[in-house]
Amino acid sequence: MTGQPGPSAPGRRDFLRAGLALVILPPVQDSLSGRGDLGTVRDPSALGRPLTPTDPAENAAEIQAIELKLACNCGCTLDVFTCRTTDFSCTYSPRLHREVLALRNQGLSAQQVLDAFVSRYGEKALMAPKPKGFNLAGYLLPGVAITTAGAALTWLISRRRAVAAAAGPSAAAPEVQASDEELARLQRALDEVDD
Amino acid sequence: MTLLGQFALWAAFLIALWCIVIAFSGRWQGRPELAATVTRSVYVIFGCLVVASLALWKGLITHDFNIEYVAAYTSRNLPPYYIVSAFWAGQKGSLLFWAVVLSLFASLAQLLTPRRNADLMPYVAGVTSAVAAFFVSVMLFGASPFERLGYTPADGRGLNPQLQNVGMVIHPPMLYLGYISITIPFAFAIAALLSRRLDTGWIHAIRKWTLVSWLFLSIGITLGMWWAYVELGWGGYWAWDPVENASFLPWLTMTAFLHSVMIQEKRGMLKRWNLGLIVGTFLLSIFGTFITRSGVIASVHSFTQSNVGYFFLAFLVVAAVLSFTLLYTRWPLLEADVQLESMLSREAAFLFNNLLLVGIAFSVLWGTLFPILSEAVRGSKITVGPPFFNRVNVPLGLLLLALTGIGPLIAWRKASTANLRRQFVAPLTAGVATLVVLLAAGVRDLYPVMTFTLAGFVAGTVLQEFYRGIRARRRMHGESVPVAFLRLIERNRRRYGGYIVHVGVLIYFVAFAGMAFKVEREATLKPGESVELRSPFGHTYTFTQVGISQYEALNRVVSAATVQVSVDGKPAGLLTSEKRQHVDSFKRPTFEPSTEVGIRSGLREDLYLVFAGAVGGTEEAVYRFNINPLVWWVWFGGFVLAFGGIVTMWPGGGPTIARARPVQGGYGVSLVGAGKEAER
Numbered sequence: 001m002t003g004q005p006g007p008s009a010p011g012r013r014d015f016l017r018a019g020l021a022l023v024i025l026p027p028v029q030d031s032l033s034g035r036g037d038l039g040t041v042r043d044p045s046a047l048g049r050p051l052t053p054t055d056p057a058e059n060a061a062e063i064q065a066i067e068l069k070l071a072c073n074c075g076c077t078l079d080v081f082t083c084r085t086t087d088f089s090c091t092y093s094p095r096l097h098r099e100v101l102a103l104r105n106q107g108l109s110a111q112q113v114l115d116a117f118v119s120r121y122g123e124k125a126l127m128a129p130k131p132k133g134f135n136l137a138g139y140l141l142p143g144v145a146i147t148t149a150g151a152a153l154t155w156l157i158s159r160r161r162a163v164a165a166a167a168g169p170s171a172a173a174p175e176v177q178a179s180d181e182e183l184a185r186l187q188r189a190l191d192e193v194d195d
Numbered sequence: 196m197t198l199l200g201q202f203a204l205w206a207a208f209l210i211a212l213w214c215i216v217i218a219f220s221g222r223w224q225g226r227p228e229l230a231a232t233v234t235r236s237v238y239v240i241f242g243c244l245v246v247a248s249l250a251l252w253k254g255l256i257t258h259d260f261n262i263e264y265v266a267a268y269t270s271r272n273l274p275p276y277y278i279v280s281a282f283w284a285g286q287k288g289s290l291l292f293w294a295v296v297l298s299l300f301a302s303l304a305q306l307l308t309p310r311r312n313a314d315l316m317p318y319v320a321g322v323t324s325a326v327a328a329f330f331v332s333v334m335l336f337g338a339s340p341f342e343r344l345g346y347t348p349a350d351g352r353g354l355n356p357q358l359q360n361v362g363m364v365i366h367p368p369m370l371y372l373g374y375i376s377i378t379i380p381f382a383f384a385i386a387a388l389l390s391r392r393l394d395t396g397w398i399h400a401i402r403k404w405t406l407v408s409w410l411f412l413s414i415g416i417t418l419g420m421w422w423a424y425v426e427l428g429w430g431g432y433w434a435w436d437p438v439e440n441a442s443f444l445p446w447l448t449m450t451a452f453l454h455s456v457m458i459q460e461k462r463g464m465l466k467r468w469n470l471g472l473i474v475g476t477f478l479l480s481i482f483g484t485f486i487t488r489s490g491v492i493a494s495v496h497s498f499t500q501s502n503v504g505y506f507f508l509a510f511l512v513v514a515a516v517l518s519f520t521l522l523y524t525r526w527p528l529l530e531a532d533v534q535l536e537s538m539l540s541r542e543a544a545f546l547f548n549n550l551l552l553v554g555i556a557f558s559v560l561w562g563t564l565f566p567i568l569s570e571a572v573r574g575s576k577i578t579v580g581p582p583f584f585n586r587v588n589v590p591l592g593l594l595l596l597a598l599t600g601i602g603p604l605i606a607w608r609k610a611s612t613a614n615l616r617r618q619f620v621a622p623l624t625a626g627v628a629t630l631v632v633l634l635a636a637g638v639r640d641l642y643p644v645m646t647f648t649l650a651g652f653v654a655g656t657v658l659q660e661f662y663r664g665i666r667a668r669r670r671m672h673g674e675s676v677p678v679a680f681l682r683l684i685e686r687n688r689r690r691y692g693g694y695i696v697h698v699g700v701l702i703y704f705v706a707f708a709g710m711a712f713k714v715e716r717e718a719t720l721k722p723g724e725s726v727e728l729r730s731p732f733g734h735t736y737t738f739t740q741v742g743i744s745q746y747e748a749l750n751r752v753v754s755a756a757t758v759q760v761s762v763d764g765k766p767a768g769l770l771t772s773e774k775r776q777h778v779d780s781f782k783r784p785t786f787e788p789s790t791e792v793g794i795r796s797g798l799r800e801d802l803y804l805v806f807a808g809a810v811g812g813t814e815e816a817v818y819r820f821n822i823n824p825l826v827w828w829v830w831f832g833g834f835v836l837a838f839g840g841i842v843t844m845w846p847g848g849g850p851t852i853a854r855a856r857p858v859q860g861g862y863g864v865s866l867v868g869a870g871k872e873a874e875r
Contacts, residue, residue: 039722042745044812046752046776048788051808051817053719064715071578077436078429079580085717085807085819086429089787122575128582134573138565142558142587149550157543160534 048089058101066100066110070117071127079127197262197341200250204331204339207243207294210236211328218321222390230313233320234305240327241298248295251288251340255281261347264288264340270353271780272750277354280364283371284354286488286503287340292368293484294330296375301327304379304404312400318386319379326378329510337503350779353750356789359777362422366415370442373412374480377445379404381477381518384470388521393528395460398469402456405473406844409449410837416442417833428792428805430715430821432829433707435584440563441483444556448476451552454545454602461607462542463532467522468549470529474518479556481511486563537609544602551595558587593645596704599697600626600653603660618659625655646708650701657694664691684842692843699836702828709825717807720758721815730822732799737761741769743814752776756806756816760795770795772806772818801826 041047067081074092076083080100084093096117103113117125129135214236221229251264255278260266268281268288283292301323305316334340357363380401387397419442420432433439452472455465485507535542562579569577604618629651633644661683668679684691712731720726720740728736741757754774760767772793777785793804803821810817 039814040812041743041754041809041814043752043754044809046745046788047743047754047774047809047812048776049808050812051719051810053810053815054717054817056718059717069582071580077434077580082429085715085805086427086790124576124578127578127580128586129569129577129579134569135577138562138569138579138583139587142554142561142591145557146550146554146591149554150547153546153550154538157535157538161536164534164536 058097062110063100063104066104066113067097069114069127070096070100070125072096073121073124196250196253196259197343200247200254200341201339203243203247203250204291204335204341207240207247207298208328208331208335210240210243211324211331214240214324215321215328218317218324222317230317233317237298237301237305237320237324240324241295241302244291244295244298244327244331248282248291251291252279252282254341255279258351260349260351261343262340263342263344266344266348266351268351268354270351270750270785272778273351273353274359274749276361276364277359280358280367281354283367284358284363287334287338287342289367289371290330290334290338290503291340293371293375294327294334296371297323297327297330297378300376300379301382304382308400312396315383315386315390315392315397315400318389319382322382322385323378326382329506333503333506337506350781353777353779353785356751356775356777356786357426360422360426362418362426366418366422368415369411369418370415373408373410373415374442374445374483376404376408376411377449377477377480380408380473384473385518385521388470388525391525391528393466393525395463398456398459401473402453403844405449405452405456406840409446409453410840410844412442412446412449413833413840414837416446417830417836420833421830424826425792425794428790430713430803430805430819430823431710432826435559435562435581437563438483438487440559441479441486443559444483445476445479447552447556447559448472448479451549451556452476454552455549458542458545464535464542465546466529466531467526470522472549472553474522478511478515478518479560481507481514485511539605539610539615541602541605541607541610544598544605548595548598548602551591551598555588555591555595558591559584562587589642592704593642593649596646596649596653596701599700600649600656603656603694603697621659622652622655625658626652640711643708643711646704650705653697653701657698660694661691688842688845688847692839692841692845695839695842696836697839699832699834699839702832702835706825706828706832709828710823712824714822715819717817717819719810719815719817721813726818726820728820728822730800731824734762734800735764736802736820736822737764738770738804738818738820740814740816743809743816750777750779752778754806754809756809756818758804758818760802768795770802770804772804774806774808796827798827800824 044050064081067084068079070080072078072080072083072090072093073096074083074087074090076087076090078086078093080093080096083090084097087093099117100113103116108116114126123129129138131139214233217229217236218233221227221233251262253259254262254265255269258265258269258271264285264287265281268285269278273281281288283289301320304319304323308316308319383397383401383404387393416439419439423429423434423439424432449472452469455469455472458465459469485504488503488507535546537543562584565579565583566577569575600622604615604622606614610618626648630644630648633647638644638647661680664683664687665676665679668674668683669676672679672682674682714728714730716726716728718726718738720738722740722742725737725739728738730736737760739759739761741759743754743756745752745754747753752775754776755771756773757769757771760770770793773791774788775791776788779785790805790807793802793806795802801821801823803823805819805821807817807819809815
């Protein structure tokens with residue numbers, strides 16, 4: 001024996017590498033062997049709520065369009081379509097989806113379905129309030145405020161300019177005599193340093 | 196360690212109170228020798244909060260589940276990086292994180308501020324210590340991260356699955372850094388008001404701090420969008436959620452300030468407005484914190500409802516009353532040096548840019564609070580979701596995008612007709628050309644067409660500015676194009692960094708408009724079955740169910756559903772979405788199963804796969820398929836924006852180094868014999 005460690009003996013660096021790997025590398029994924037016949041999963045409980053197959057007719061564009069305008073009331077702040085196809089623990093949005101289907105099967109138009117939801121659940125059933133009555137304040141106030149402020153600003157500036165013009169030329173702006181060419185050169189130079 | 200942590204919090208609180216008293220009384224009594232004590236107190240507060248943070252981290256790392264916070268947000272099998280991020284994952288820990296970062300920024304402000312502003316620093320220390328004292332008091336009297344349980348659980352509950360994402364490791368700190376650093380410009384503004392030193396000196400002192408805040412907030416918001424996109428699974432990245440809105444509000448007012456501060460520096464105007472913006476931005480950051488932590492408005496992002504919301508509401512009211520009262524008392528000292536001379540000037544363009552930015556902030560705030568207001572007025576609840584915000588804000592956003600292109604084209608003071616013609620021809624041509632291409636391609640949707648057209652116009656503006664700058668350098672110095680390009684940016688980082696930021700903004704707008712064309716569909720597939728979706732770019736994607744596999748990972752059981760993707764009939768690989776059932780170290784389920792979406796990201800469009808669940812425990816899977824156009828460009832736009840911000844704030848940079856200088860009074864030139872005046 002020479003006292004040299006064999007090729008398989010772990011050294012301090014190996015331990016350091018292993019330690020670093022524990023911290024840095026993603027966890028190793030241990031595959032579980034399947035159970036039962038082909039086509040079944042080993043642990044259905046890990047998949048969450050069991051689902052039923054979706055019917056293409058249930059997901060028609062007009063159904064989707066209606067559900068995008070209806071708010072889910074589970075507290076998710078999403079619309080019915082997005083919630084039921086995102087939060088699969090939500091029990092509200094699938095129920096609201098079935099209500100939409102039922103109302104459509106009764107022959108109601110999209111607007112009538114929305115109106116039926118409002119009469120059942122109140123205006124909070126809609127993703128956005130109807131633009132009428134007090135809600136108009138919600139829709140119009142920002143635009144009105146900005147327009148008013150813009151108009152006031154324009155008026156104020158024009159008024160000040162008029163007052164300044166009446167008071168005569170500014171003493172702080174001594175006039176310099178220059179030719180067209182000199183002015184053009186000055187303009188270009190200013191463009192280059194201007195920020 | 197919890198005793199040490201609690202002791203450190205008390206020490207920080209008492210020293211902060213001491214610092215406030217000494218900072219203000221020392222200045223008022225005319226005792227400058229106390230300034231050194233004040234500065235040291237700021238450093239000691241930071242030290243105390245570092246000790247408290249280390250105490251909490253030790254509890255997290257050693258799995259001390261007797262600490263309520265550790266048991267609530269970690270478990271033995273939680274990956275190490277999420278144990279680190281658990282520090283700010285919950286209400287109590289994030290308060291400590293906020294306090295320690297604030298004290299770090301307060302210390303840096305004391306350390307890095309040039310001596311010429313030394314007379315402001317005691318007041319700055321007083322204000323930052325007051326804010327720090329408030330946050331520490333919330334922990335001491337409302338939500339202590341060191342609270343112990345009456346028993347020790349064998350394992351903790353673990354971290355919410357949606358927070359087990361790399362985005363949540365870096366997104367909240369970035370957002371917090373943005374929120375918290377706003378305190379420093381606010382402290383300088385209050386110091387300037389208190390000391391009546393209302394020249395442009397304090398503006399120079401805070402400009403970079405404001406840029407730092409703006410940069411962190413920009414990165415934080417973009418990372419938040421990315422996290423929402425990859426983790427929440429609803430298929431988008433911005434839902435006008437109250438907490439998202441709360442982060443957007445101070446960003447808008449800060450962006451307004453970064454534009455209007457140029458007018459104060461160059462022309463000595465808008466002093467009152469700028470102070471109001473800084474105060475308003477700080478108050479909005481506290482308002483955002485109130486929204487996030489009070490539970491007063493429903494949000495998927497908020498912390499659990501608790502009584503700390505009342506602390507923030509009280510602090511918000513007190514801070515608003517004191518700040519605006521102080522501003523009112525100094526009102527006469529904030530007279531503008533010169534008046535605006537023309538509506539056709541860059542100052543006027545910046546004014547309207549500010550009006551729009553603040554108007555959008557008001558609009559977002561109004562929409563966020565409208566459900567509460569409506570309930571108070573009418574007694575009935577309403578939902579104010581994305582359709583409302585889009586309807587109100589998209590037109591305002593488009594106006595803002597137009598001004599992004601118009602502002603840099605107009606001369607300071609007063610633009611002549613010749614100047615306007617010379618400046619606008621190329622950008623307008625770019626905009627019109629974009630419009631023609633869009634119409635020829637059959638795009639008819641109003642808002643996307645307007646967005647792309649305006650983006651073409653803004654791109655034309657930025658390109659023209661770079662082109663003229665490079666041409667001038669080549670003429671003056673004989674440099675090659677690449678050298679001239681780099682030197683142009685290097686010599687005027689503020690101006691050209693700003694243009695890079697504008698490019699980032701226009702990329703954002705284009706990417707946002709892309710989502711108007713998204714395609715989504717739900718389908719149930721047995722192994723071997725397929726579904727087809729046609730993308731807005733004309734490709735046909737076929738998704739064929741492969742199957743579902745299950746395996747155990749460190750702290751979860753994973754059910755992975757995989758589909759084969761083909762584009763226009765050609766195989767394009769596999770896409771997998773997962774259901775994750777998280778478990779503790781005893782294999783007990785800890786949360787409801789969560790969904791991990793599968794994303795295949797491309798320059799044109801993203802394929803977005805959501806595995807809803809299985810039918811009857813078989814491999815028949817229910818999916819939602821999304822084709823989301825131009826999403827990659829949102830992240831790229833964020834990168835460009837952040838890069839531009841870094842260029843703008845990078846030290847040095849030739850003629851635009853911030854320094855105290857007299858305000859330009861302007862000059863006039865009379866043409867000999869021409870009888871007209873051209874002014875700049």
